[in-house]
Amino acid sequence: MAAGSGEVLLDYDGAVAVVTLNAPDRRNALTSGMAGELMAAFDEVDGRSDVGALVVRAVGKSFCAGGDIKTLTDAGRDPAESSNYEGMSAIYDSFYRLGQVRVPTVAAVRGSAVGAGMNMLLATDLRIVARDARLLCGFLKRGMHPGGGHFVILSRLIGREAAAAMALFxxxxxxxxxxxxxxxxxxxxxxxxxxxxxxxxARVAADPELARMAAGNFRREVVNGAVPWDVAMQFERPAQMWSMRRSAAGAND
Incomplete structure:
Protein backbone atom coordinates (compact mmCIF):
# COMPACT_ATOMS: atom_id res chain seq x y z
CA MET A 1 0.00 0.00 0.00
CA ALA A 2 1.25 3.47 -0.90
CA ALA A 3 2.55 5.60 1.91
CA GLY A 4 -0.06 7.83 3.53
CA SER A 5 -0.36 9.66 6.81
CA GLY A 6 0.36 6.52 8.83
CA GLU A 7 -3.09 6.73 10.41
CA VAL A 8 -4.18 3.61 8.54
CA LEU A 9 -1.86 0.62 8.38
CA LEU A 10 -2.30 -2.41 6.13
CA ASP A 11 -0.37 -5.58 6.89
CA TYR A 12 -0.75 -9.25 6.04
CA ASP A 13 -0.65 -12.29 8.28
CA GLY A 14 -0.59 -15.08 5.72
CA ALA A 15 -3.90 -14.88 3.85
CA VAL A 16 -5.36 -12.47 6.40
CA ALA A 17 -5.24 -8.72 5.78
CA VAL A 18 -4.99 -6.60 8.93
CA VAL A 19 -6.11 -2.96 8.78
CA THR A 20 -5.13 -0.90 11.81
CA LEU A 21 -6.60 2.43 12.85
CA ASN A 22 -3.52 4.27 14.04
CA ALA A 23 -4.52 7.72 15.28
CA PRO A 24 -4.51 7.13 19.06
CA ASP A 25 -3.95 10.80 19.94
CA ARG A 26 -7.53 11.54 18.87
CA ARG A 27 -8.84 8.08 19.81
CA ASN A 28 -8.92 7.03 16.14
CA ALA A 29 -11.68 9.51 15.32
CA LEU A 30 -12.23 9.53 11.56
CA THR A 31 -11.21 12.44 9.35
CA SER A 32 -11.93 12.55 5.63
CA GLY A 33 -8.26 11.87 4.93
CA MET A 34 -8.20 8.84 7.21
CA ALA A 35 -11.43 7.62 5.62
CA GLY A 36 -9.81 7.88 2.19
CA GLU A 37 -6.86 5.82 3.37
CA LEU A 38 -9.23 3.19 4.75
CA MET A 39 -10.99 2.91 1.41
CA ALA A 40 -7.66 2.61 -0.39
CA ALA A 41 -6.71 -0.22 1.97
CA PHE A 42 -10.00 -2.02 1.34
CA ASP A 43 -9.49 -1.60 -2.42
CA GLU A 44 -6.05 -3.19 -2.12
CA VAL A 45 -7.48 -6.13 -0.18
CA ASP A 46 -10.15 -6.68 -2.81
CA GLY A 47 -7.47 -6.63 -5.51
CA ARG A 48 -5.51 -9.51 -3.98
CA SER A 49 -6.87 -12.95 -4.81
CA ASP A 50 -4.55 -14.53 -2.22
CA VAL A 51 -6.32 -12.76 0.66
CA GLY A 52 -9.24 -14.59 2.25
CA ALA A 53 -10.20 -12.50 5.29
CA LEU A 54 -9.76 -9.07 6.84
CA VAL A 55 -9.34 -8.02 10.48
CA VAL A 56 -9.88 -4.41 11.52
CA ARG A 57 -8.14 -3.41 14.72
CA ALA A 58 -7.03 -0.20 16.44
CA VAL A 59 -4.10 1.19 18.37
CA GLY A 60 -4.61 2.91 21.71
CA LYS A 61 -7.43 3.07 24.23
CA SER A 62 -10.28 3.45 21.71
CA PHE A 63 -11.36 1.40 18.75
CA CYS A 64 -12.84 4.54 17.19
CA ALA A 65 -14.34 7.63 18.83
CA GLY A 66 -16.52 8.45 15.81
CA GLY A 67 -16.13 11.35 13.44
CA ASP A 68 -13.34 13.84 14.09
CA ILE A 69 -14.67 16.86 16.02
CA LYS A 70 -13.34 19.42 13.52
CA THR A 71 -14.91 17.53 10.62
CA LEU A 72 -18.26 17.43 12.42
CA THR A 73 -18.04 21.08 13.50
CA ASP A 74 -17.20 22.30 10.00
CA ALA A 75 -20.05 20.26 8.54
CA GLY A 76 -22.41 21.68 11.13
CA ARG A 77 -21.63 25.27 10.13
CA ASP A 78 -22.59 24.64 6.51
CA PRO A 79 -23.53 21.04 5.69
CA ALA A 80 -24.16 21.84 2.02
CA GLU A 81 -20.75 23.46 1.42
CA SER A 82 -18.94 21.14 -0.99
CA SER A 83 -15.84 20.34 1.07
CA ASN A 84 -17.91 19.77 4.22
CA TYR A 85 -20.38 17.58 2.35
CA GLU A 86 -17.53 15.59 0.79
CA GLY A 87 -15.81 15.22 4.16
CA MET A 88 -18.89 13.70 5.76
CA SER A 89 -19.46 11.55 2.68
CA ALA A 90 -15.93 10.15 2.98
CA ILE A 91 -16.58 9.08 6.57
CA TYR A 92 -19.85 7.40 5.57
CA ASP A 93 -18.18 5.78 2.59
CA SER A 94 -15.34 4.33 4.66
CA PHE A 95 -17.47 2.07 6.84
CA TYR A 96 -19.94 1.36 4.03
CA ARG A 97 -16.96 0.31 1.90
CA LEU A 98 -15.84 -1.99 4.72
CA GLY A 99 -19.25 -3.63 4.54
CA GLN A 100 -18.66 -4.33 0.84
CA VAL A 101 -15.16 -5.82 1.12
CA ARG A 102 -15.22 -9.11 -0.77
CA VAL A 103 -13.66 -11.25 1.95
CA PRO A 104 -15.11 -12.13 5.38
CA THR A 105 -14.36 -9.37 7.88
CA VAL A 106 -13.77 -9.33 11.64
CA ALA A 107 -13.65 -6.33 13.98
CA ALA A 108 -11.22 -6.73 16.89
CA VAL A 109 -12.69 -4.23 19.34
CA ARG A 110 -10.83 -2.94 22.38
CA GLY A 111 -11.59 0.19 24.36
CA SER A 112 -14.45 2.44 23.31
CA ALA A 113 -16.47 2.68 20.12
CA VAL A 114 -18.80 5.64 19.64
CA GLY A 115 -20.93 6.95 16.77
CA ALA A 116 -19.20 6.33 13.47
CA GLY A 117 -16.90 3.98 15.40
CA MET A 118 -19.93 1.86 16.16
CA ASN A 119 -20.83 1.95 12.48
CA MET A 120 -17.33 0.75 11.66
CA LEU A 121 -17.58 -2.36 13.81
CA LEU A 122 -21.20 -2.96 12.75
CA ALA A 123 -20.04 -2.99 9.12
CA THR A 124 -18.03 -6.17 9.61
CA ASP A 125 -19.28 -9.74 9.38
CA LEU A 126 -18.17 -10.68 12.91
CA ARG A 127 -17.07 -8.92 16.07
CA ILE A 128 -14.73 -10.04 18.85
CA VAL A 129 -14.82 -7.54 21.71
CA ALA A 130 -13.00 -7.01 24.97
CA ARG A 131 -15.10 -7.71 28.05
CA ASP A 132 -14.45 -4.18 29.30
CA ALA A 133 -15.11 -2.51 25.93
CA ARG A 134 -17.43 0.51 26.00
CA LEU A 135 -19.95 0.56 23.15
CA LEU A 136 -22.09 3.66 22.83
CA CYS A 137 -24.10 5.01 19.90
CA GLY A 138 -23.64 8.52 21.27
CA PHE A 139 -25.19 10.51 18.42
CA LEU A 140 -28.07 12.06 20.37
CA LYS A 141 -25.75 12.83 23.29
CA ARG A 142 -23.75 15.00 20.89
CA GLY A 143 -26.92 16.72 19.68
CA MET A 144 -26.77 14.85 16.37
CA HIS A 145 -29.19 12.62 14.54
CA PRO A 146 -27.61 9.22 13.81
CA GLY A 147 -26.06 8.86 10.35
CA GLY A 148 -24.64 6.30 8.02
CA GLY A 149 -27.65 3.97 8.19
CA HIS A 150 -27.01 3.46 11.89
CA PHE A 151 -30.53 2.34 12.82
CA VAL A 152 -30.51 -0.40 10.17
CA ILE A 153 -27.07 -1.86 10.79
CA LEU A 154 -27.57 -1.83 14.58
CA SER A 155 -31.11 -3.22 14.67
CA ARG A 156 -30.41 -6.03 12.23
CA LEU A 157 -27.95 -7.43 14.79
CA ILE A 158 -29.66 -6.81 18.11
CA GLY A 159 -33.33 -6.24 17.29
CA ARG A 160 -35.75 -3.39 17.78
CA GLU A 161 -35.81 -3.14 21.57
CA ALA A 162 -32.07 -3.19 22.16
CA ALA A 163 -31.49 -0.84 19.21
CA ALA A 164 -33.98 1.61 20.69
CA ALA A 165 -32.27 1.40 24.08
CA MET A 166 -28.87 2.14 22.59
CA ALA A 167 -29.61 4.49 19.69
CA LEU A 168 -32.51 6.48 21.15
CA PHE A 169 -32.09 6.23 24.91
CA ALA A 202 -7.13 -17.44 9.40
CA ARG A 203 -9.59 -20.33 9.47
CA VAL A 204 -11.85 -18.92 6.76
CA ALA A 205 -8.91 -17.39 4.83
CA ALA A 206 -7.38 -20.82 4.25
CA ASP A 207 -9.37 -20.99 0.99
CA PRO A 208 -9.55 -17.40 -0.29
CA GLU A 209 -11.64 -18.13 -3.36
CA LEU A 210 -14.27 -20.00 -1.36
CA ALA A 211 -14.17 -17.36 1.39
CA ARG A 212 -15.04 -14.62 -1.10
CA MET A 213 -17.87 -16.60 -2.63
CA ALA A 214 -19.31 -17.54 0.76
CA ALA A 215 -19.07 -14.00 2.14
CA GLY A 216 -20.91 -12.55 -0.84
CA ASN A 217 -23.76 -15.02 -0.61
CA PHE A 218 -23.94 -14.80 3.19
CA ARG A 219 -24.56 -11.08 2.91
CA ARG A 220 -27.11 -11.44 0.12
CA GLU A 221 -29.06 -14.09 2.00
CA VAL A 222 -28.74 -12.98 5.62
CA VAL A 223 -27.69 -9.34 5.97
CA ASN A 224 -30.91 -7.65 4.91
CA GLY A 225 -33.35 -5.51 6.84
CA ALA A 226 -36.76 -4.05 6.03
CA VAL A 227 -34.89 -1.06 4.56
CA PRO A 228 -31.59 -1.69 2.75
CA TRP A 229 -28.53 -0.11 4.31
CA ASP A 230 -27.84 2.19 1.34
CA VAL A 231 -31.42 3.49 1.44
CA ALA A 232 -31.20 4.02 5.22
CA MET A 233 -28.07 6.12 4.74
CA GLN A 234 -30.05 8.48 2.51
CA PHE A 235 -32.94 8.61 5.00
CA GLU A 236 -30.64 9.59 7.84
CA ARG A 237 -28.39 12.05 6.06
CA PRO A 238 -30.74 15.08 5.86
CA ALA A 239 -31.76 14.63 9.49
CA GLN A 240 -28.16 14.38 10.63
CA MET A 241 -27.11 17.42 8.60
CA TRP A 242 -30.02 19.41 10.08
CA SER A 243 -29.03 18.40 13.61
CA MET A 244 -25.39 19.34 13.04
CA ARG A 245 -26.29 22.71 11.59
CA ARG A 246 -28.64 23.38 14.51
CA SER A 247 -25.83 22.54 16.97
CA ALA A 248 -23.40 24.81 15.16
CA ALA A 249 -25.92 27.66 15.19
CA GLY A 250 -26.45 27.19 18.92
CA ALA A 251 -22.71 27.30 19.56
CA ASN A 252 -22.50 30.65 17.77
CA ASP A 253 -25.33 32.25 19.77
Missing amino acids: GEEINGDRARELGLAWESVDDAEVEKRSLELA
Missing part, protein backbone atom coordinates in the same frame (compact mmCIF):
# COMPACT_ATOMS: atom_id res chain seq x y z
CA GLY A 170 -28.30 6.31 25.09
CA GLU A 171 -27.63 3.00 26.82
CA GLU A 172 -23.94 2.05 26.93
CA ILE A 173 -22.94 -1.62 26.95
CA ASN A 174 -19.76 -3.54 27.63
CA GLY A 175 -18.37 -6.51 25.75
CA ASP A 176 -20.20 -9.13 27.77
CA ARG A 177 -23.53 -7.41 27.17
CA ALA A 178 -22.69 -7.06 23.48
CA ARG A 179 -22.21 -10.83 23.29
CA GLU A 180 -25.49 -11.44 25.12
CA LEU A 181 -27.36 -9.18 22.70
CA GLY A 182 -25.82 -10.75 19.61
CA LEU A 183 -23.77 -7.69 18.71
CA ALA A 184 -20.57 -9.70 19.17
CA TRP A 185 -19.68 -13.35 18.75
CA GLU A 186 -17.35 -13.45 21.76
CA SER A 187 -16.22 -11.23 24.61
CA VAL A 188 -12.71 -12.02 25.82
CA ASP A 189 -9.97 -10.43 27.90
CA ASP A 190 -8.51 -7.31 26.30
CA ALA A 191 -5.20 -9.01 25.59
CA GLU A 192 -6.92 -11.86 23.74
CA VAL A 193 -9.07 -9.81 21.35
CA GLU A 194 -6.69 -9.63 18.42
CA LYS A 195 -5.38 -13.17 18.85
CA ARG A 196 -8.89 -14.61 18.74
CA SER A 197 -9.87 -12.41 15.79
CA LEU A 198 -6.85 -13.52 13.78
CA GLU A 199 -7.51 -17.15 14.67
CA LEU A 200 -11.02 -17.00 13.26
CA ALA A 201 -9.93 -15.00 10.22
Whole structure:
Protein backbone atom coordinates (compact mmCIF):
# COMPACT_ATOMS: atom_id res chain seq x y z
CA MET A 1 0.00 0.00 0.00
CA ALA A 2 1.25 3.47 -0.90
CA ALA A 3 2.55 5.60 1.91
CA GLY A 4 -0.06 7.83 3.53
CA SER A 5 -0.36 9.66 6.81
CA GLY A 6 0.36 6.52 8.83
CA GLU A 7 -3.09 6.73 10.41
CA VAL A 8 -4.18 3.61 8.54
CA LEU A 9 -1.86 0.62 8.38
CA LEU A 10 -2.30 -2.41 6.13
CA ASP A 11 -0.37 -5.58 6.89
CA TYR A 12 -0.75 -9.25 6.04
CA ASP A 13 -0.65 -12.29 8.28
CA GLY A 14 -0.59 -15.08 5.72
CA ALA A 15 -3.90 -14.88 3.85
CA VAL A 16 -5.36 -12.47 6.40
CA ALA A 17 -5.24 -8.72 5.78
CA VAL A 18 -4.99 -6.60 8.93
CA VAL A 19 -6.11 -2.96 8.78
CA THR A 20 -5.13 -0.90 11.81
CA LEU A 21 -6.60 2.43 12.85
CA ASN A 22 -3.52 4.27 14.04
CA ALA A 23 -4.52 7.72 15.28
CA PRO A 24 -4.51 7.13 19.06
CA ASP A 25 -3.95 10.80 19.94
CA ARG A 26 -7.53 11.54 18.87
CA ARG A 27 -8.84 8.08 19.81
CA ASN A 28 -8.92 7.03 16.14
CA ALA A 29 -11.68 9.51 15.32
CA LEU A 30 -12.23 9.53 11.56
CA THR A 31 -11.21 12.44 9.35
CA SER A 32 -11.93 12.55 5.63
CA GLY A 33 -8.26 11.87 4.93
CA MET A 34 -8.20 8.84 7.21
CA ALA A 35 -11.43 7.62 5.62
CA GLY A 36 -9.81 7.88 2.19
CA GLU A 37 -6.86 5.82 3.37
CA LEU A 38 -9.23 3.19 4.75
CA MET A 39 -10.99 2.91 1.41
CA ALA A 40 -7.66 2.61 -0.39
CA ALA A 41 -6.71 -0.22 1.97
CA PHE A 42 -10.00 -2.02 1.34
CA ASP A 43 -9.49 -1.60 -2.42
CA GLU A 44 -6.05 -3.19 -2.12
CA VAL A 45 -7.48 -6.13 -0.18
CA ASP A 46 -10.15 -6.68 -2.81
CA GLY A 47 -7.47 -6.63 -5.51
CA ARG A 48 -5.51 -9.51 -3.98
CA SER A 49 -6.87 -12.95 -4.81
CA ASP A 50 -4.55 -14.53 -2.22
CA VAL A 51 -6.32 -12.76 0.66
CA GLY A 52 -9.24 -14.59 2.25
CA ALA A 53 -10.20 -12.50 5.29
CA LEU A 54 -9.76 -9.07 6.84
CA VAL A 55 -9.34 -8.02 10.48
CA VAL A 56 -9.88 -4.41 11.52
CA ARG A 57 -8.14 -3.41 14.72
CA ALA A 58 -7.03 -0.20 16.44
CA VAL A 59 -4.10 1.19 18.37
CA GLY A 60 -4.61 2.91 21.71
CA LYS A 61 -7.43 3.07 24.23
CA SER A 62 -10.28 3.45 21.71
CA PHE A 63 -11.36 1.40 18.75
CA CYS A 64 -12.84 4.54 17.19
CA ALA A 65 -14.34 7.63 18.83
CA GLY A 66 -16.52 8.45 15.81
CA GLY A 67 -16.13 11.35 13.44
CA ASP A 68 -13.34 13.84 14.09
CA ILE A 69 -14.67 16.86 16.02
CA LYS A 70 -13.34 19.42 13.52
CA THR A 71 -14.91 17.53 10.62
CA LEU A 72 -18.26 17.43 12.42
CA THR A 73 -18.04 21.08 13.50
CA ASP A 74 -17.20 22.30 10.00
CA ALA A 75 -20.05 20.26 8.54
CA GLY A 76 -22.41 21.68 11.13
CA ARG A 77 -21.63 25.27 10.13
CA ASP A 78 -22.59 24.64 6.51
CA PRO A 79 -23.53 21.04 5.69
CA ALA A 80 -24.16 21.84 2.02
CA GLU A 81 -20.75 23.46 1.42
CA SER A 82 -18.94 21.14 -0.99
CA SER A 83 -15.84 20.34 1.07
CA ASN A 84 -17.91 19.77 4.22
CA TYR A 85 -20.38 17.58 2.35
CA GLU A 86 -17.53 15.59 0.79
CA GLY A 87 -15.81 15.22 4.16
CA MET A 88 -18.89 13.70 5.76
CA SER A 89 -19.46 11.55 2.68
CA ALA A 90 -15.93 10.15 2.98
CA ILE A 91 -16.58 9.08 6.57
CA TYR A 92 -19.85 7.40 5.57
CA ASP A 93 -18.18 5.78 2.59
CA SER A 94 -15.34 4.33 4.66
CA PHE A 95 -17.47 2.07 6.84
CA TYR A 96 -19.94 1.36 4.03
CA ARG A 97 -16.96 0.31 1.90
CA LEU A 98 -15.84 -1.99 4.72
CA GLY A 99 -19.25 -3.63 4.54
CA GLN A 100 -18.66 -4.33 0.84
CA VAL A 101 -15.16 -5.82 1.12
CA ARG A 102 -15.22 -9.11 -0.77
CA VAL A 103 -13.66 -11.25 1.95
CA PRO A 104 -15.11 -12.13 5.38
CA THR A 105 -14.36 -9.37 7.88
CA VAL A 106 -13.77 -9.33 11.64
CA ALA A 107 -13.65 -6.33 13.98
CA ALA A 108 -11.22 -6.73 16.89
CA VAL A 109 -12.69 -4.23 19.34
CA ARG A 110 -10.83 -2.94 22.38
CA GLY A 111 -11.59 0.19 24.36
CA SER A 112 -14.45 2.44 23.31
CA ALA A 113 -16.47 2.68 20.12
CA VAL A 114 -18.80 5.64 19.64
CA GLY A 115 -20.93 6.95 16.77
CA ALA A 116 -19.20 6.33 13.47
CA GLY A 117 -16.90 3.98 15.40
CA MET A 118 -19.93 1.86 16.16
CA ASN A 119 -20.83 1.95 12.48
CA MET A 120 -17.33 0.75 11.66
CA LEU A 121 -17.58 -2.36 13.81
CA LEU A 122 -21.20 -2.96 12.75
CA ALA A 123 -20.04 -2.99 9.12
CA THR A 124 -18.03 -6.17 9.61
CA ASP A 125 -19.28 -9.74 9.38
CA LEU A 126 -18.17 -10.68 12.91
CA ARG A 127 -17.07 -8.92 16.07
CA ILE A 128 -14.73 -10.04 18.85
CA VAL A 129 -14.82 -7.54 21.71
CA ALA A 130 -13.00 -7.01 24.97
CA ARG A 131 -15.10 -7.71 28.05
CA ASP A 132 -14.45 -4.18 29.30
CA ALA A 133 -15.11 -2.51 25.93
CA ARG A 134 -17.43 0.51 26.00
CA LEU A 135 -19.95 0.56 23.15
CA LEU A 136 -22.09 3.66 22.83
CA CYS A 137 -24.10 5.01 19.90
CA GLY A 138 -23.64 8.52 21.27
CA PHE A 139 -25.19 10.51 18.42
CA LEU A 140 -28.07 12.06 20.37
CA LYS A 141 -25.75 12.83 23.29
CA ARG A 142 -23.75 15.00 20.89
CA GLY A 143 -26.92 16.72 19.68
CA MET A 144 -26.77 14.85 16.37
CA HIS A 145 -29.19 12.62 14.54
CA PRO A 146 -27.61 9.22 13.81
CA GLY A 147 -26.06 8.86 10.35
CA GLY A 148 -24.64 6.30 8.02
CA GLY A 149 -27.65 3.97 8.19
CA HIS A 150 -27.01 3.46 11.89
CA PHE A 151 -30.53 2.34 12.82
CA VAL A 152 -30.51 -0.40 10.17
CA ILE A 153 -27.07 -1.86 10.79
CA LEU A 154 -27.57 -1.83 14.58
CA SER A 155 -31.11 -3.22 14.67
CA ARG A 156 -30.41 -6.03 12.23
CA LEU A 157 -27.95 -7.43 14.79
CA ILE A 158 -29.66 -6.81 18.11
CA GLY A 159 -33.33 -6.24 17.29
CA ARG A 160 -35.75 -3.39 17.78
CA GLU A 161 -35.81 -3.14 21.57
CA ALA A 162 -32.07 -3.19 22.16
CA ALA A 163 -31.49 -0.84 19.21
CA ALA A 164 -33.98 1.61 20.69
CA ALA A 165 -32.27 1.40 24.08
CA MET A 166 -28.87 2.14 22.59
CA ALA A 167 -29.61 4.49 19.69
CA LEU A 168 -32.51 6.48 21.15
CA PHE A 169 -32.09 6.23 24.91
CA GLY A 170 -28.30 6.31 25.09
CA GLU A 171 -27.63 3.00 26.82
CA GLU A 172 -23.94 2.05 26.93
CA ILE A 173 -22.94 -1.62 26.95
CA ASN A 174 -19.76 -3.54 27.63
CA GLY A 175 -18.37 -6.51 25.75
CA ASP A 176 -20.20 -9.13 27.77
CA ARG A 177 -23.53 -7.41 27.17
CA ALA A 178 -22.69 -7.06 23.48
CA ARG A 179 -22.21 -10.83 23.29
CA GLU A 180 -25.49 -11.44 25.12
CA LEU A 181 -27.36 -9.18 22.70
CA GLY A 182 -25.82 -10.75 19.61
CA LEU A 183 -23.77 -7.69 18.71
CA ALA A 184 -20.57 -9.70 19.17
CA TRP A 185 -19.68 -13.35 18.75
CA GLU A 186 -17.35 -13.45 21.76
CA SER A 187 -16.22 -11.23 24.61
CA VAL A 188 -12.71 -12.02 25.82
CA ASP A 189 -9.97 -10.43 27.90
CA ASP A 190 -8.51 -7.31 26.30
CA ALA A 191 -5.20 -9.01 25.59
CA GLU A 192 -6.92 -11.86 23.74
CA VAL A 193 -9.07 -9.81 21.35
CA GLU A 194 -6.69 -9.63 18.42
CA LYS A 195 -5.38 -13.17 18.85
CA ARG A 196 -8.89 -14.61 18.74
CA SER A 197 -9.87 -12.41 15.79
CA LEU A 198 -6.85 -13.52 13.78
CA GLU A 199 -7.51 -17.15 14.67
CA LEU A 200 -11.02 -17.00 13.26
CA ALA A 201 -9.93 -15.00 10.22
CA ALA A 202 -7.13 -17.44 9.40
CA ARG A 203 -9.59 -20.33 9.47
CA VAL A 204 -11.85 -18.92 6.76
CA ALA A 205 -8.91 -17.39 4.83
CA ALA A 206 -7.38 -20.82 4.25
CA ASP A 207 -9.37 -20.99 0.99
CA PRO A 208 -9.55 -17.40 -0.29
CA GLU A 209 -11.64 -18.13 -3.36
CA LEU A 210 -14.27 -20.00 -1.36
CA ALA A 211 -14.17 -17.36 1.39
CA ARG A 212 -15.04 -14.62 -1.10
CA MET A 213 -17.87 -16.60 -2.63
CA ALA A 214 -19.31 -17.54 0.76
CA ALA A 215 -19.07 -14.00 2.14
CA GLY A 216 -20.91 -12.55 -0.84
CA ASN A 217 -23.76 -15.02 -0.61
CA PHE A 218 -23.94 -14.80 3.19
CA ARG A 219 -24.56 -11.08 2.91
CA ARG A 220 -27.11 -11.44 0.12
CA GLU A 221 -29.06 -14.09 2.00
CA VAL A 222 -28.74 -12.98 5.62
CA VAL A 223 -27.69 -9.34 5.97
CA ASN A 224 -30.91 -7.65 4.91
CA GLY A 225 -33.35 -5.51 6.84
CA ALA A 226 -36.76 -4.05 6.03
CA VAL A 227 -34.89 -1.06 4.56
CA PRO A 228 -31.59 -1.69 2.75
CA TRP A 229 -28.53 -0.11 4.31
CA ASP A 230 -27.84 2.19 1.34
CA VAL A 231 -31.42 3.49 1.44
CA ALA A 232 -31.20 4.02 5.22
CA MET A 233 -28.07 6.12 4.74
CA GLN A 234 -30.05 8.48 2.51
CA PHE A 235 -32.94 8.61 5.00
CA GLU A 236 -30.64 9.59 7.84
CA ARG A 237 -28.39 12.05 6.06
CA PRO A 238 -30.74 15.08 5.86
CA ALA A 239 -31.76 14.63 9.49
CA GLN A 240 -28.16 14.38 10.63
CA MET A 241 -27.11 17.42 8.60
CA TRP A 242 -30.02 19.41 10.08
CA SER A 243 -29.03 18.40 13.61
CA MET A 244 -25.39 19.34 13.04
CA ARG A 245 -26.29 22.71 11.59
CA ARG A 246 -28.64 23.38 14.51
CA SER A 247 -25.83 22.54 16.97
CA ALA A 248 -23.40 24.81 15.16
CA ALA A 249 -25.92 27.66 15.19
CA GLY A 250 -26.45 27.19 18.92
CA ALA A 251 -22.71 27.30 19.56
CA ASN A 252 -22.50 30.65 17.77
CA ASP A 253 -25.33 32.25 19.77
